Amino acid sequence: MRTGTRASAAVPVELPESIRAQVGRRFPGGVYTVEPYRAWLLADATADRPEDAIAHPLHAWLAATAGMGITWDELFAWFEATAEDGPMIGEHETELHRPVRMNRSYKVSGGIVSVVRKRGRTAGLFDLVEYQLELHDETDGGHAATCRNSIVFPRRGA
Numbered sequence: 001m002r003t004g005t006r007a008s009a010a011v012p013v014e015l016p017e018s019i020r021a022q023v024g025r026r027f028p029g030g031v032y033t034v035e036p037y038r039a040w041l042l043a044d045a046t047a048d049r050p051e052d053a054i055a056h057p058l059h060a061w062l063a064a065t066a067g068m069g070i071t072w073d074e075l076f077a078w079f080e081a082t083a084e085d086g087p088m089i090g091e092h093e094t095e096l097h098r099p100v101r102m103n104r105s106y107k108v109s110g111g112i113v114s115v116v117r118k119r120g121r122t123a124g125l126f127d128l129v130e131y132q133l134e135l136h137d138e139t140d141g142g143h144a145a146t147c148r149n150s151i152v153f154p155r156r157g158a
Contacts, residue, residue, distance in 0.1 A: 014117065
């Protein structure tokens with residue numbers, strides 16, 4: 001039988017000001033329309049059967065990330081990283097407030113929630129960036145979904 005407590009997998013480390021300054025930064029945002037053919041493709045890929053005009057719930061995340069107003073490369077640059085550095089998706093949570101519908105346009109807004117630099121025993125130095133995106137139906141302004149995500153930025157050589 002093992003007793004005692006396990007050491008934390010990652011220890012917080014001081015962040016450079018240029019990275020810390022990104023907390024609170026807003027995405028430019030934009031609008032995403034759920035096209036029926038895209039909803040059908042996603043339903044087909046997930047073995048789903050679309051009902052009426054309701055898209056698969058995963059479409060909320062697709063709409064949010066497609067409509068955030070910047071490319072992945074631009075987001076990586078906010079954190080002094082590139083795709084070649086090997087950023088990885090961390091956690092993801094989508095909260096649906098109402099169904100995402102085909103042939104509807106959604107206004108996307110959101111921003112950077114937090115950044116923490118850690119040193120892990122195996123992973124080494126990395127930054128954990130949390131961001132949140134909101135979807136609002138352009139037809140009536142109703143809140144459709146909240147997507148909370150994190151990205152892990154390895155900091156090799158730092």
